[in-house]
Amino acid sequence: MSSTLEKYFVPEPSRFPIFGSAALLLIGAGAAMWLNRVSPGSWMVAAGFATLIYMLFGWFGQVVRESEGGKYGAQVDRSFRWSMGWFIFSEVMFFAAFFGVLFYVRVLALPELGSGKSAMLWDGFKSAWPNAGPYAEEAFTPMAAWGIPAINTAILLSSGVTLTWAHWGLLKGARGQLINGLALTVLLGVIFLCLQAYEYHHAYAEMNLTLASGIYGSTFFMLTGFHGMHVTIGATMLIVILARSIKGHFTAERHFAFEAVAWYWHFVDVVWLFLFVVVYWL
Template structure:
């Protein structure tokens, strides 16, 4: 008895990768020109982002249409899962590099600069954290863990629970539960971002904590800022999944797009837990 071979869908050549490459080139070149006060820099950045948004809508819209018309087999689904898994792994390495920077500064660099022969280079520099760093004398107050950071931790953990609840609704065919869970998750993500913006304003106005506040300011805004960018991306993807769910997309058997975004959101939650402990608490 011969085995039945499953067809593997191969899409037609697409113009969207070229649009994406052009968009990134415009954003990078425009950003460099903007920083160097070249007048056309902001315009190039704006055109680049407009091109990028057009590319994302066009390319992902095409993928959605192909999925909804049944062109994707189980083999294609498996390749999507592997691709998303490797993408999240690359994101893990992205944040691991930044956490590595914080570890190097706190555990190795600051003690070395304050002890032994190096101490002669920086008169009065003390081995303590938070530290602005040598020759940075502007006073600032470090961001505490209890307050908005703790509230945001509770919010993100709750969003992970509401997303899981939405997934349960999808698996048992309860579309109302699916939609309600996604609405709550997106809403919690937006609240998180709003509180983070308030936290940044408070840091600049009340704590005098800025990007220029030495190594502590740099690492604080680098880690929390990049995480906030990932929350923004995740909330946007969840909003798209919500719109598709309202339109009747996804079944209990076939819903990889939902799972991919859920994986990403749970990854963002886990990163925030590490960030809360290492950046805010310790």
């Protein structure tokens, strides 16, 4: 048995949690006021996001300085890994709820409503997907899989390859490969977001596919929109990791921040594969 025990790093008291709490309060209260046309609402939301950005830069910057200062040992590394693992699990459950809604509507609700109970619904009801519901004023065109969605699928899969290539470069000490792989991954993520923005514009302007297009429109934009938000978050984290790599951070032995972002990005890739099959293809 070792005669020495590893010291567990205990950080100093931090002011950042209170800033995070204040940011969430401002965003929530401001959004409620904004939706109800109370004048300070939009300003409160803006102040909330500004406070949140300050908190994120300050708190994560402090963690980076502590990590680069050699204050973290194996126990802290295990804590970070467990924390990131549970965070990704919570994100899995987040998307599972939305996929569950789509499954319930398509596999359970529509067939049940079409089995002799359509008289309770609206004239012209058909137990078929996609379904616009009774309130859609004009017909819409469902989003096809073979076009921008298929291109975006290839882009995200390619980004997983470039990120893995960057990881190999880090493990073998090839700093150039690490930086180039990360830069390519960020570029692919940005291209994905630009194509998704174009797809949304095309849906609204030319296909009459909007959030008001019944259950199809709401589930389509809910699932793809939240995924786009996660791609944005992942690309932002990759930019931070890229900047740190350029500054010379990370070694082959100690690079959990890189691994954590890579886990998150691969999770985003896998979710998109499910989205492509279930939302666009089937």
